[in-house]
Amino acid sequence: MSDSSDVTRRDFVLQTAALASMLVGGRLPLGAQGPVASQQPQPGARTMWYRRPASQWVEALPIGNGRLGAMVFGGIERERLQLNDSTLWSGGPSNWNNPEAPAVLAEVRRLIAAERYAEADAAAKGMQGPYTQSYLPLGNLYLTFEHGDLARGGYRRELDISNAVASVRYKIGATSYARDVFASYPDQVIVIRLSADKPGMMSFTASLDSQLRHSLASDDGVLKLIGRAPANVDPSNHDQAVPVVYNDTEGMRFETHLAARATGGRTWIENGELHVQGADEVILRLAAATSFNGAARSPGREGRVPGPIAAAQLRGATDKSFDQLSAAHVADHRALFDRVSLELAPAASSVATPVDVPTDERINTRGASDPALVETFFQYGRYLLIASSRPGGQPANLQGIWNDQVRPPWSSNFTININTEMNYWPAESTNLAELHEPLLDFIERLAANGHTTARVNYGARGWVAHHNTDIWAQTAPVGAVGAGVPVWGDWHGASGWLSRHMWEHFSYGGDMAFLRDRAYPVMRAASEFYLDFLVMDAKGHLVTSPSASPELRFKTPDGTVAALSAGATMDRALVWDLFTNTLDAAERLKVDADFQQRVRDARSKLIPYQIGSRGQLQEWATDFVEQDPKHRHFSHLFGVHPGHEITRDGAPELFAAARRSMELRGDLATGWSMAWKINFWARMLDGDHAYLLLGNLLKPSGSSQTISTGGGGVYPNLFDAHPPFQIDGNFGATAGVAEMLLQSQNGELHLLPALPAAWPAGRVRGLRARGGVTVDIEWKNGAVEHYALSARTNTTVRVRSGASVTEHHVRAGDPMLVRVSGAG
Numbered sequence: 001m002s003d004s005s006d007v008t009r010r011d012f013v014l015q016t017a018a019l020a021s022m023l024v025g026g027r028l029p030l031g032a033q034g035p036v037a038s039q040q041p042q043p044g045a046r047t048m049w050y051r052r053p054a055s056q057w058v059e060a061l062p063i064g065n066g067r068l069g070a071m072v073f074g075g076i077e078r079e080r081l082q083l084n085d086s087t088l089w090s091g092g093p094s095n096w097n098n099p100e101a102p103a104v105l106a107e108v109r110r111l112i113a114a115e116r117y118a119e120a121d122a123a124a125k126g127m128q129g130p131y132t133q134s135y136l137p138l139g140n141l142y143l144t145f146e147h148g149d150l151a152r153g154g155y156r157r158e159l160d161i162s163n164a165v166a167s168v169r170y171k172i173g174a175t176s177y178a179r180d181v182f183a184s185y186p187d188q189v190i191v192i193r194l195s196a197d198k199p200g201m202m203s204f205t206a207s208l209d210s211q212l213r214h215s216l217a218s219d220d221g222v223l224k225l226i227g228r229a230p231a232n233v234d235p236s237n238h239d240q241a242v243p244v245v246y247n248d249t250e251g252m253r254f255e256t257h258l259a260a261r262a263t264g265g266r267t268w269i270e271n272g273e274l275h276v277q278g279a280d281e282v283i284l285r286l287a288a289a290t291s292f293n294g295a296a297r298s299p300g301r302e303g304r305v306p307g308p309i310a311a312a313q314l315r316g317a318t319d320k321s322f323d324q325l326s327a328a329h330v331a332d333h334r335a336l337f338d339r340v341s342l343e344l345a346p347a348a349s350s351v352a353t354p355v356d357v358p359t360d361e362r363i364n365t366r367g368a369s370d371p372a373l374v375e376t377f378f379q380y381g382r383y384l385l386i387a388s389s390r391p392g393g394q395p396a397n398l399q400g401i402w403n404d405q406v407r408p409p410w411s412s413n414f415t416i417n418i419n420t421e422m423n424y425w426p427a428e429s430t431n432l433a434e435l436h437e438p439l440l441d442f443i444e445r446l447a448a449n450g451h452t453t454a455r456v457n458y459g460a461r462g463w464v465a466h467h468n469t470d471i472w473a474q475t476a477p478v479g480a481v482g483a484g485v486p487v488w489g490d491w492h493g494a495s496g497w498l499s500r501h502m503w504e505h506f507s508y509g510g511d512m513a514f515l516r517d518r519a520y521p522v523m524r525a526a527s528e529f530y531l532d533f534l535v536m537d538a539k540g541h542l543v544t545s546p547s548a549s550p551e552l553r554f555k556t557p558d559g560t561v562a563a564l565s566a567g568a569t570m571d572r573a574l575v576w577d578l579f580t581n582t583l584d585a586a587e588r589l590k591v592d593a594d595f596q597q598r599v600r601d602a603r604s605k606l607i608p609y610q611i612g613s614r615g616q617l618q619e620w621a622t623d624f625v626e627q628d629p630k631h632r633h634f635s636h637l638f639g640v641h642p643g644h645e646i647t648r649d650g651a652p653e654l655f656a657a658a659r660r661s662m663e664l665r666g667d668l669a670t671g672w673s674m675a676w677k678i679n680f681w682a683r684m685l686d687g688d689h690a691y692l693l694l695g696n697l698l699k700p701s702g703s704s705q706t707i708s709t710g711g712g713g714v715y716p717n718l719f720d721a722h723p724p725f726q727i728d729g730n731f732g733a734t735a736g737v738a739e740m741l742l743q744s745q746n747g748e749l750h751l752l753p754a755l756p757a758a759w760p761a762g763r764v765r766g767l768r769a770r771g772g773v774t775v776d777i778e779w780k781n782g783a784v785e786h787y788a789l790s791a792r793t794n795t796t797v798r799v800r801s802g803a804s805v806t807e808h809h810v811r812a813g814d815p816m817l818v819r820v821s822g823a824g
């Protein structure tokens with residue numbers, strides 16, 4: 001082992017049990033002799049709470065088990081749980097490919113080569129397929145209590161994100177009421193406990209409804225909603241005469257089942273409602289299932305039968321007590337959630353937030369200057385991923401799994417020109433790698449469909465996918481075959497960007513079988529598409545054509561505004577990233593020597609980055625002017641983040657140009673864009689700027705002043721505001737905070753690479769780095785005091801901390817604690 005001169009190390013091997021004992025209630029102990037001994041745990045950082053029921057959807061609190069989700073409103077007289085099932089989508093598999101596209105492609109390329117960009121845009125519409133289908137709401141559960149709504153104080157509604165339980169407490173007359181709600185992954189049901197501190201006080205009516213076609217039924221004490229989804233739902237931005245179409249044979253079928261078990265009192269079902277009269281306590285269980293039977297099968301004609309599935313889930317849960325259900329749920333959630341803890345000591349200048357300030361007031365008055373709110377926001381992203389993405393299920397969509405509209409914004413689909421990818425940025429780094437699996441499975445489904453699209457639409461090998469997709473894994477450019485807009489619809493980079501997720505899963509986890517059997521085939525085929533698709537420009541460089549920089553148009557000197565040209569920087573960055581990772585994979589697997597040579601040759605001929613007249617990294621091959629200089633996308637900086645091609649030491653001029661580009665873009669944007677900017681500035685190693693962006697995001701939505709900001713921020717329930725709600729900003733922000741504290745993209749572990757002055761002391765435990773290492777860091781006065789490394793296999797890592805670089809051999813299962821010299 002080698003130590004650099006300004007760091008002395010005192011390594012000692014902690015037994016696993018000893019390391020585990022450092023955990024007290026999920027937090028590292030703040031011992032008297034500890035480096036941040038004066039720091040108190042931030043009060044209430046793991047509970048979001050409110051003094052009033054939710055009056056709108058973005059105030060309600062989300063729960064979910066990856067598939068089944070609910071927004072809990074916490075009304076006093078009337079509780080509403082708005083319900084979702086992640087598999088409930090409109091439509092079914094269809095043929096979205098366009099056999100006319102290859103001829104159009106040739107024409108589009110000809111127009112681009114002749115610099116007739118606007119005409120190329122118009123022609124490219126001829127390559128499009130249909131729009132994607134929409135993610136749909138399951139319905140609502142309403143509980144109408146007989147006690148009226150005159151709560152005389154004591155009302156509190158909260159979401160405990162460490163236990164994944166939403167609760168409501170209030171007092172009416174002399175009786176205190178309590179409601180606890182969770183969505184269980186082990187038992188696949190939503191569980192609600194309703195109790196009062198006096199016997200016989202629980203009287204209410206429960207009802208189910210849905211915006212989709214449905215009927216109600218009951219059977220043996222179970223209230224059932226039996227529904228059918230439309231065969232087609234057009235996106236909200238594509239208004240057709242009949243945008244929602246039902247069909248007798250096509251369309252997903254679904255059922256929601258509800259049962260009550262009361263202690264005392266009387267329970268019965270009548271006229272489609274479940275009644276409870278005079279009970280002491282009631283446990284409600286809600287199950288749901290759809291006919292979704294895989295992306296390739298019609299949910300109407302070849303679907304699973306949802307009724308028996310929901311019934312079996314409900315039966316399984318009915319055999320268990322509330323305590324059993326609750327214990328299994330909490331243990332399951334904590335096994336994921338507790339892997340990472342973050343504690344930030346406030347800067348001396350900031351005033352500690354009193355414990356009794358509700359979350360919405362904290363957002364309104366404190367924002368990022370409240371370290372407890374930052375901790376909550378960081379952990380909330382992890383909470384939301386646990387609640388919306390579980391192995392075997394669907395990936396988190398634009399709204400995770402929470403949607404109350406039949407025609408939701410952007411169809412609440414998977415937008416894969418950044419948004420879906422952003423959802424998964426925190427998966428590996430914040431120690432939730434198995435929650436990445438729904439996306440990885442989905443990428444394989446896309447790759448299968450994308451082979452056909454590559455062949456039919458482009459006459460190319462490999463696989464391709466465009467900017468939008470849905471549960472049916474649609475891979476063609478969208479746009480109702482000619483009505484779409486090329487600035488987003490004709491972007492073809494998703495196979496490149498998504499392949500990076502397969503690679504990252506391997507980079508963090510080191511599973512060679514995964515690399516060989518799953519990641520490499522996807523990456524290889526994505527590379528194959530680009531080997532076929534790239535064309536030589538007049539200067540002898542390989543470029544993509546057509547090529548769009550999502551979702552920004554350029555202006556030519558003659559005033560033409562257009563989207564498509566050849567060799568947009570993002571495509572170059574994506575293809576370089578894809579080729580580089582594919583080569584790395586092939587070398588490790590020792591396969592495909594000839595193919596490797598072809599990829600290497602092509603990579604060496606890719607159009608180089610260029611620095612434009614404003615010192616910026618050029619967004620297009622020509623130094624065009626942006627139609628909107630403050631645009632939310634900054635895809636041309638992909639090589640900084642999430643890529644790793646442009647680094648301070650590896651490419652200082654490009655690094656400076658990228659910084660300049662972002663200065664020109666500005667610090668305000670829609671929510672997800674600001675989340676991306678946190679990550680970008682962390683990669684620029686500028687913690688204060690990253691913190692500024694975190695502050696811009698952690699503001700009430702609508703408080704931003706200019707139009708180009710789009711009013712991004714957060715809602716009272718801390719959901720990210722695009723606006724409207726879009727969950728990517730939550731996940732992106734969580735990833736961004738992790739990126740400020742630990743980076744590992746350059747073959748070394750960089751501790752506190754972008755620590756802002758606002759966080760002078762703190763500790764983070766359980767972050768993951770590429771190379772299979774888990775990292776704890778404790779710091780004070782802005783400098784690392786000590787860190788701990790652990791790994792599942794023996795490994796050697798370089799650790800950069802401040803100006804020093806140290807090499808460590810980490811032995812499997814032997815956590816290593818390193819104290820930096822000068823530390824107390």
Ligand code: FUC
Pocket residue numbers: 398410415419488551632633670672722726
């Ligand atoms: C991309 C973004 C939009 C929005 C949509 C879902 O098209 O440019 O801002 O996030 O996805």
